[in-house]
Amino acid sequence: MRIFRTAIAGITLSLLAASASAQQFPTVPDRTVIGRIGTGSGSGPSQAIPFATLLTNLASPLPVLNGGTGLSAASGTSLPLWSTGATGGPLAYRAIVGTDLPNPSTTTLGAVFSLPVASNSVLSGIGNDGVPTLATTTGTGSVVRATAPTIAGPTITGPSITGGAAIAGTVALTGTSTTLLSAGRLGITTPVLNLDSSNASSITGINIVGQATGNGVNITAIGETNVPIVINAAGNGTINLNSAGTGVVNSFRNFFINHDTNPTITLGSVGGSLAHLSTPGTSGLAITTGGGDQVNIVSTASANRQVTLTGSNGGNPTIATTAGNLAITPAVALNGGLTTPLAKAQGGTANTAESWQYIETLTASASATLTTSTFTSAFDDYVFVFDNIVPATDSVGFNATVESGGSFQATTYLNATALTTAIDVETLSTMSNSAGKGFNGTLFLNNVNSTSVNKFMTGRGVLAVTATFVPTSINVAGYWNGGQGAVTRLRFQMSSGNISTGTIKVYGIRNN
Numbered sequence: 001m002r003i004f005r006t007a008i009a010g011i012t013l014s015l016l017a018a019s020a021s022a023q024q025f026p027t028v029p030d031r032t033v034i035g036r037i038g039t040g041s042g043s044g045p046s047q048a049i050p051f052a053t054l055l056t057n058l059a060s061p062l063p064v065l066n067g068g069t070g071l072s073a074a075s076g077t078s079l080p081l082w083s084t085g086a087t088g089g090p091l092a093y094r095a096i097v098g099t100d101l102p103n104p105s106t107t108t109l110g111a112v113f114s115l116p117v118a119s120n121s122v123l124s125g126i127g128n129d130g131v132p133t134l135a136t137t138t139g140t141g142s143v144v145r146a147t148a149p150t151i152a153g154p155t156i157t158g159p160s161i162t163g164g165a166a167i168a169g170t171v172a173l174t175g176t177s178t179t180l181l182s183a184g185r186l187g188i189t190t191p192v193l194n195l196d197s198s199n200a201s202s203i204t205g206i207n208i209v210g211q212a213t214g215n216g217v218n219i220t221a222i223g224e225t226n227v228p229i230v231i232n233a234a235g236n237g238t239i240n241l242n243s244a245g246t247g248v249v250n251s252f253r254n255f256f257i258n259h260d261t262n263p264t265i266t267l268g269s270v271g272g273s274l275a276h277l278s279t280p281g282t283s284g285l286a287i288t289t290g291g292g293d294q295v296n297i298v299s300t301a302s303a304n305r306q307v308t309l310t311g312s313n314g315g316n317p318t319i320a321t322t323a324g325n326l327a328i329t330p331a332v333a334l335n336g337g338l339t340t341p342l343a344k345a346q347g348g349t350a351n352t353a354e355s356w357q358y359i360e361t362l363t364a365s366a367s368a369t370l371t372t373s374t375f376t377s378a379f380d381d382y383v384f385v386f387d388n389i390v391p392a393t394d395s396v397g398f399n400a401t402v403e404s405g406g407s408f409q410a411t412t413y414l415n416a417t418a419l420t421t422a423i424d425v426e427t428l429s430t431m432s433n434s435a436g437k438g439f440n441g442t443l444f445l446n447n448v449n450s451t452s453v454n455k456f457m458t459g460r461g462v463l464a465v466t467a468t469f470v471p472t473s474i475n476v477a478g479y480w481n482g483g484q485g486a487v488t489r490l491r492f493q494m495s496s497g498n499i500s501t502g503t504i505k506v507y508g509i510r511n512n
Contacts, residue, residue, distance in 0.1 A: 379508030393497035412482035
């Protein structure tokens with residue numbers, strides 16, 4: 001446009017200069033020139049010609065670009081900005097085309113070439129001839145600078161990586177931050193995965209090794225020769241191992257549970273079935289404390305009978321077997337009583353409604369009396385087994401008194417004999433004080449806890465008579481007739497003198 005205006009101004013000034021020497025110009029409207037638009041009829045009066053009319057009626061030679069010397073194309077021809085009609089009519093404008101401009105160079109401005117948009121491509125350069133080139137962004141290989149760049153603290157906001165991103169080679173993250181790497185929906189706020197490298201002197205870590213089919217994944221501590229792995233839940237959360245899998249959890253080394261108070265191992269099972277604590281093959285099982293093995297469970301091949309332990313809510317816990325009897329060898333040491341079922345008769349069934357429980361043994365050693373412990377509500381009936389009760393004095397009797405109402409009763413006894421101060425055990429007063437020839441037998445005392453019946457003592461015994469040592473059988477039958485209150489203890493004594501030697505075993509017959 002600047003060239004075009006210059007040409008128009010030149011034409012205008014030329015016309016003005018030519019006319020100025022001939023006459024004085026009249027006053028004309030704004031944006032017009034003095035001239036004559038003819039049709040080939042010769043000279044005539046001048047006119048005020050508007051710029052628009054002038055431009056549409058300009059004739060050859062056609063004005064050109066490049067300061068009036070013409071804009072040369074590659075062929076050296078002049079490139080006009082206008083063209084005439086087919087009959088030599090008025091001039092017509094045209095648009096500048098690519099051939100109106102020369103090719104550019106490193107020192108000369110020129111035309112600009114274009115390329116169509118292509119997918120997966122970027123502009124890679126423009127040649128000296130102005131032709132641009134593209135490069136593809138797909139394929140293999142690395143995109144790097146001539147030297148490896150250092151990227152310090154970049155901020156990448158909202159990147160979108162679709163279709164999966166693969167990084168080949170080694171990637172190293174270096175730094176001392178509590179959030180060196182955080183990954184998750186909310187990023188650092190609540191990450192799914194977080195790497196904490198804030199310990200400035202840390203040298204340990206975790207190594208994860210993928211394996212071939214069937215070999216799983218190896219997670220190993222690294223950094224030193226001996227490196228523990230610490231796994232912590234948050235707060236009172238639990239740690240679940242293989243909760244979604246169906247395989248077993250194996251430990252190939254010792255397993256320790258350390259807790260400040262009452263460490264507990266709980267074995268749970270689905271549906272209330274038995275939980276199993278098992279060992280492989282023929283291995284046994286030992287329960288060990290600081291003093292060594294306390295309980296050993298030995299493996300038995302093809303075992304089909306087991307010992308069962310059952311607790312009780314208010315009753316007695318039980319030790320039983322799934323079949324057969326419970327064998328305890330070589331011996332059992334008991335600090336309390338032993339309850340055993342009454343033996344079954346030949347061809348009969350065992351009496352499981354009642355059982356004898358050992359309570360205590362009364363041992364004589366020049367003793368004035370032998371007194372039982374207090375009777376309890378667990379037993380209404382008691383049994384006394386006498387083994388070689390020998391008096392210190394020859395030719396004496398043997399008897400028993402009951403405690404009721406807090407004191408031992410000394411009167412109102414009824415016996416098969418005339419004795420009223422005690423229950424008569426040896427009725428003839430003929431017991432020998434010879435060693436090994438004392439009283440032996442079994443006596444029963446019934447209903448000791450009742451408050452509505454008398455407490456009878458019955459039984460049988462045998463002893464050696466004084467001097468002749470002839471064995472004599474004794475039937476015992478007697479009771480305290482002074483009341484029907486509960487009897488709380490029983491006391492044995494000689495009619496005269498002490499009890500030299502012998503024992504009395506006390507059993508209770510369980511009520512249920």
